[in-house]
Amino acid sequence: MPAAPGGGDLVVRRRIRAPRQEVFDAWTDPESLRLWMCPGDIQSVEATIDLRVGGALRIVMRSATQIFEHRGEFTVIDPPALLAFTWIAAATDWKPTLVTVEFVETGAAETELILTHSRFPRIEVRDQYRSGWSTIVSLLDQHLTGVG
Numbered sequence: 001m002p003a004a005p006g007g008g009d010l011v012v013r014r015r016i017r018a019p020r021q022e023v024f025d026a027w028t029d030p031e032s033l034r035l036w037m038c039p040g041d042i043q044s045v046e047a048t049i050d051l052r053v054g055g056a057l058r059i060v061m062r063s064a065t066q067i068f069e070h071r072g073e074f075t076v077i078d079p080p081a082l083l084a085f086t087w088i089a090a091a092t093d094w095k096p097t098l099v100t101v102e103f104v105e106t107g108a109a110e111t112e113l114i115l116t117h118s119r120f121p122r123i124e125v126r127d128q129y130r131s132g133w134s135t136i137v138s139l140l141d142q143h144l145t146g147v148g
Contacts, residue, residue: 007120010130014110014137017146020103020111024080026140027101035060036143041134042068053077057085072096091128093121113137 026032029054037045046060053074061068076084080103086096102114120126
């Protein structure tokens, strides 16, 4: 049987010792994003967000030798429980993929973050993003809790 087209879903889960509103806010504030959305050898991040359904987002990550531009559009905004947005980049062949971030309250000051990235054009693209999103979620956790 031939493999299904596309690359399947990538899911990253992490418990963060911070209230879910605080975790949600970190995802929707461009100044916050600049501080922790830095996987690998990324040295700086520029983020622009129009936080409304249909609003645009643009994230430009810069390493010493490369620039990675990501853009998309918010499809769901349900504070503080859920964000969903398209994610378009060179790595996705400039085709829209979908990122969904769920914020599940697991205690008074603890949140389980569940990031699902889907609609990859190929499995290799999903595998490229696995390390990046895992690092980004870890850096968010460090940013919010001060624990490295």
